Amino acid sequence: MGIASGILLGTILLLRLLLIHANLPSLATKITNPGTSLHLQTLQELLRGPLHGWKTVLYFDPSLGVEVLDRLFRLQAFRTNDHVLVNLEHDGDQWSQNQTSAVLRGGHMVHVVVFQEDFRPFFDSVSLQWNPKYLVVFPFTKTNIKKVLQYEGFKGPEKIVLLGSSERTNELKARHINVYTYFPFARENPIRLLGPWNTETFLSFESIFVDRFPSFEGYNFWLGTWFDDYPYLHQSKTGPEGEGDGVEVEMLDAMARRLNYTYHLTTEPPDLNWGDFENGSWTGMLGMVHSKDKNFTVNYFGYTNERIEAFDHSVSYWNEGFGLALLRPPPLPKWRSVYYPFTLEVWASVTATFVLTVIVMLIQDMLQPEPFLGGVGSTWPYLLRAMFNNSIPRLPKAHWQRLFVGSWWLYCFILTTAYTANLIAFLTIPVFPGRIQTVQQLAESDYRVSMYDYGEFVAGALRTSKDPHYRTLGERLDLHSTDDESMYPVLNGTHAYIESYSYSVVYIFDRYKVKNAYMLREQLYPGHLCWYFQKNTAWKYKFDEAIQHLVESGLIEYWLKIKTEDFLGTDFERKEKLSSEERSNTAISLEHVQGVFFLLLIGWAASFLTFLAEFLTKSAKRQ
Ligand SMILES: *[C@@H]1O[C@H](CO)[C@@H](O)[C@H](O)[C@H]1NC(C)=O
Ligand SMILES: *[C@@H]1O[C@H](CO)[C@@H](O)[C@H](O)[C@H]1NC(C)=O
Ligand SMILES: *[C@@H]1O[C@H](CO)[C@@H](O)[C@H](O)[C@H]1NC(C)=O
Ligand SMILES: *[C@@H]1O[C@H](CO)[C@@H](O)[C@H](O)[C@H]1NC(C)=O
Numbered sequence: 001m002g003i004a005s006g007i008l009l010g011t012i013l014l015l016r017l018l019l020i021h022a023n024l025p026s027l028a029t030k031i032t033n034p035g036t037s038l039h040l041q042t043l044q045e046l047l048r049g050p051l052h053g054w055k056t057v058l059y060f061d062p063s064l065g066v067e068v069l070d071r072l073f074r075l076q077a078f079r080t081n082d083h084v085l086v087n088l089e090h091d092g093d094q095w096s097q098n099q100t101s102a103v104l105r106g107g108h109m110v111h112v113v114v115f116q117e118d119f120r121p122f123f124d125s126v127s128l129q130w131n132p133k134y135l136v137v138f139p140f141t142k143t144n145i146k147k148v149l150q151y152e153g154f155k156g157p158e159k160i161v162l163l164g165s166s167e168r169t170n171e172l173k174a175r176h177i178n179v180y181t182y183f184p185f186a187r188e189n190p191i192r193l194l195g196p197w198n199t200e201t202f203l204s205f206e207s208i209f210v211d212r213f214p215s216f217e218g219y220n221f222w223l224g225t226w227f228d229d230y231p232y233l234h235q236s237k238t239g240p241e242g243e244g245d246g247v248e249v250e251m252l253d254a255m256a257r258r259l260n261y262t263y264h265l266t267t268e269p270p271d272l273n274w275g276d277f278e279n280g281s282w283t284g285m286l287g288m289v290h291s292k293d294k295n296f297t298v299n300y301f302g303y304t305n306e307r308i309e310a311f312d313h314s315v316s317y318w319n320e321g322f323g324l325a326l327l328r329p330p331p332l333p334k335w336r337s338v339y340y341p342f343t344l345e346v347w348a349s350v351t352a353t354f355v356l357t358v359i360v361m362l363i364q365d366m367l368q369p370e371p372f373l374g375g376v377g378s379t380w381p382y383l384l385r386a387m388f389n390n391s392i393p394r395l396p397k398a399h400w401q402r403l404f405v406g407s408w409w410l411y412c413f414i415l416t417t418a419y420t421a422n423l424i425a426f427l428t429i430p431v432f433p434g435r436i437q438t439v440q441q442l443a444e445s446d447y448r449v450s451m452y453d454y455g456e457f458v459a460g461a462l463r464t465s466k467d468p469h470y471r472t473l474g475e476r477l478d479l480h481s482t483d484d485e486s487m488y489p490v491l492n493g494t495h496a497y498i499e500s501y502s503y504s505v506v507y508i509f510d511r512y513k514v515k516n517a518y519m520l521r522e523q524l525y526p527g528h529l530c531w532y533f534q535k536n537t538a539w540k541y542k543f544d545e546a547i548q549h550l551v552e553s554g555l556i557e558y559w560l561k562i563k564t565e566d567f568l569g570t571d572f573e574r575k576e577k578l579s580s581e582e583r584s585n586t587a588i589s590l591e592h593v594q595g596v597f598f599l600l601l602i603g604w605a606a607s608f609l610t611f612l613a614e615f616l617t618k619s620a621k622r623q
């Protein structure tokens with residue numbers, strides 16, 4: 001509150017100076033005005049009553065005269081709290097440049113404009129950031145109520161009341177101060193009298209700041225939209241050209257019934273841009289809203305600082321980012337399923353255990369007076385039998401050796417049971433190589449990325465990103481001038497496809513009928529989606545409340561599912577998962593058991609070679 005108290009102090013000093021040097025007789029006329037005391041008293045009651053405890057920004061008109069202003073500033077309310085005082089003769093633009101947004105548009109301050117002559121020059125020049133939530137207009141003379149309340153500069157505040165008397169009332173009635181407000185959408189008497197001021201009727205804050213938009217009374221809103229936003233907003237499949245469908249339409253329709261409005265959609269923005277700030281002006285759909293051609297836009301837009309500065313945004317209705325789609329790598333060859341049941345480490349330890357057991361068995365044999373098996377040649381086949389579920393023909397004579405063989409047999413029993421049980425599963429399910437699921441993995445792979453250039457921020461943001469993985473993707477990004485061109489390299493398996501997540505899903509699986517694609521689990525720039533309204537739209541909060549209700553009731557999520565299913569068929573998510581695993585009751589085919597026959601062939605080849613070697617050595621010895 002440093003600035004506020006500074007301004008207060010400055011103003012008070014100025015007034016003291018003025019009082020000393022003021023030409024007192026010329027002010028006398030103003031003071032004798034019988035209304036002024038009433039006005040000051042009413043203001044005092046207002047500040048002590050319904051506005052008690054609220055911080056205020058007081059705009060005062062120096063033409064009220066020093067005496068009146070002095071009494072105004074000495075009101076109890078302005079002495080106890082720190083308040084922002086603003087001279088209406090100052091330059092509104094200069095003043096607003098130096099204020100915090102809490103003062104300019106914060107919801108915790110009430111702005112009170114006290115004036116006698118024309119207040120408009122100040123508010124005409126005030127910056128776009130000025131938009132109080134609560135505005136009290138307090139003319140100290142009789143005034144044209146309608147003109148003040150409908151003044152262009154006062155269109156933004158959510159709640160506005162005027163305390164004063166109409167210029168048409170006679171002197172007797174002028175002793176009452178009336179409370180008026182303005183209902184912009186009302187078809188009959190938009191300027192409404194809430195009643196003559198008295199402390200009993202206007203006890204609470206809500207009684208004075210009433211809801212000015214209980215209904216839009218059938219108003220027709222013009223929306224800046226583009227029918228290229230699956231599944232959010234697109235041309236209706238069954239309806240005539242120009243009829244929209246999608247999640248946004250469901251939202252608009254649901255709220256239209258409650259808030260009583262109609263709306264008109266645009267099929268595409270004239271410049272065919274999505275909406276960005278370029279060369280000092282807004283393009284695309286946001287451009288249409290910014291130039292006040294359209295009332296608001298409902299397409300896929302997230303929050304950015306630049307947009308928030310230039311527009312009013314609704315609450316968020318969904319959270320989504322840009323999805324990355326890739327072709328699934330083909331499954332590994334089926335014959336390899338023979339060794340999939342065990343991981344490499346298990347295979348290695350099984351081999352090591354076998355070698356160790358053979359060695360131990362050999363040592364045991366050497367310690368015996370009479371060897372049981374005698375030699376490596378007969379030991380390893382003896383031990384291997386257990387591994388292949390073959391019975392052991394005879395047992396060693398020594399009990400301690402029997403125990404050893406018994407425990408080996410138990411070990412083999414567990415091992416083979418585990419293997420065969422697992423093998424059945426692995427024979428029928430295709431095994432895929434590990435899939436890329438995160439941005440980091442994608443950046444570390446050889447894939448490039450492909451995107452349709454329709455003026456989204458993503459390309460620029462990736463290239464200038466601080467995150468090294470995002471930047472890598474930015475360097476490998478190929479932009480294409482049509483949607484189809486951006487999809488071809490993806491279908492060739494060299495590129496990943498970037499597009500807003502839900503759109504990608506519909507686009508890839510419906511339009512291109514790609515069966516073997518998948519969406520990466522991680523999304524780029526995940527963010528909240530919202531609607532953008534013209535800056536300082538007084539009634540925007542009605543949409544905020546309604547959207548909030550839709551979100552809380554889970555309807556947005558439901559509609560998104562329904563609208564996606566319109567394209568992909570019901571239950572597509574589950575089917576998609578299933579097809580990616582090809583679990584649908586595959587019978588065991590020759591391909592699956594190929595591996596076993598490979599092993600058999602290898603075994604035969606090995607035994608034949610051994611036989612040949614033995615035969616040759618024997619015949620060599622004989623000679
Ligand atoms: C803002 O305030 C400072 C001092 O408080 C002043 O020097 C400066 O000129 C003001 N700027 C504008 C744009 O009014
Ligand atoms: C919507 O507003 C119009 C105009 O005031 C009115 O005639 C109509 O009855 C309202 N509709 C509903 C459903 O309230
Ligand atoms: C912005 O300016 C550049 C260079 O002057 C121009 O090439 C580009 O087309 C302009 N963009 C828009 C949207 O006007
Ligand atoms: C909506 O936009 C139209 C221009 O298309 C404008 O004339 C109208 O005043 C706007 N309505 C509101 C309520 O702002």
Ligand SMILES: *[C@@H]1O[C@H](CO)[C@@H](O)[C@H](O)[C@H]1NC(C)=O
Nearest residue numbers: 485487488489490491492494
């Ligand atoms: C995709 O592959 C085909 C043939 O394999 C090739 O002719 C075509 O140019 C490729 N397209 C792109 C965009 O790389």
